[in-house]
Amino acid sequence: MSHCSVWSIGFDEVAGYTIDRDYLDGDVDKIEYVDTTPDHGSNPSFKPGRMYAGRPVKPDFIPTRMVWRNKDIPPYDFFMLNKLILVSDAFREIVERHEPGVHQFFPIEVMSEYGQKIGQVYFFNICNRLDSVDPEKSTAKKGKLFWDTLSGKMVYSKSVIGERHAWVDKYVSSGQFLSNAVKEDVVSAGLTGIVFNARTVK
Incomplete structure (x- = not known):
């Protein structure tokens, strides 16, 4: 990735x-x-x-x-x-x-x-369950359970995600994610109904 x-x-x-x-x-x-x-x-x-x-x-x-x-x-x-x-x-x-x-x-x-x-x-x-946020590189704050995605920068861990292409982050509310490779193919195919929001991965 x-x-x-x-x-x-x-x-x-x-x-x-x-x-x-x-x-x-x-x-x-x-x-x-x-x-x-x-x-x-x-x-x-x-x-x-x-x-x-x-x-x-x-x-x-x-x-x-x-x-x-x-x-x-x-x-x-x-x-x-x-x-x-x-x-x-x-x-x-x-x-x-x-x-x-x-x-x-x-x-x-x-x-x-x-x-x-x-x-x-x-x-x-989706059958991958991850803790994919990098706490060292993120400035956002984590509550009792979920990350507060509006409190600062969220950075996702490339090493944790690995070669996965769809996953749920168990500490991000509504945290369903797709890889860039899947996103590019979906856009190229002109598929309808999906909205993508970019998230930083390092």
């Missing part, structure tokens, strides 16, 4: 408003982690339904069908629905190319409001 940035991720409602969408089955609040060994940081006991703790989850209760209520605008390549990040096959292929077999992609059929299948997306579960 030679580039000076890694990227935190957010969401862009491309339509300019939130398109109505819902799951047709499953129960996100009951999704369980495979490994619930305690670990200090976000969701330290890995309680069901608390997503993005950086560990694999069991397939039980994961939705398999959803409805997208807009006939003119297809599902984006990257969007969120009820705590789950949903991605297109194009996004899945990029992540798998850089970090094969690490993260989970659960297929979800996308239906129109009239019951017709209009596509497929994947629940993207």
Whole structure:
């Protein structure tokens, strides 16, 4: 990872408003982690339904069908629905190319409001859990649990991140990150719905 940035991720409602969408089955609040060994940081006991703790989850209760209520605008390549990040096959292929077999992609059929299948997306579960902030190089302050990202400069550790391309930082609120290599491929492919925010890595 030679580039000076890694990227935190957010969401862009491309339509300019939130398109109505819902799951047709499953129960996100009951999704369980495979490994619930305690670990200090976000969701330290890995309680069901608390997503993005950086560990694999069991397939039980994961939705398999959803409805997208807009006939003119297809599902984006990257969007969120009820705590789950949903991605297109194009996004899945990029992540798998850089970090094969690490993260989970659960297929979800996308239906129109009239019951017709209009596509497929994947629940993207990030399965790397890191403490990736470098406390020696950062000037931001850390609270009882999370870093206060507005209190100073945040610098992420190249040595801790290593060759990982997607990860959750257990001490950063909403701390889902992608490598520069993944970001460049997503931008080159013109994928929709994702927002990137540069973060310094040394």
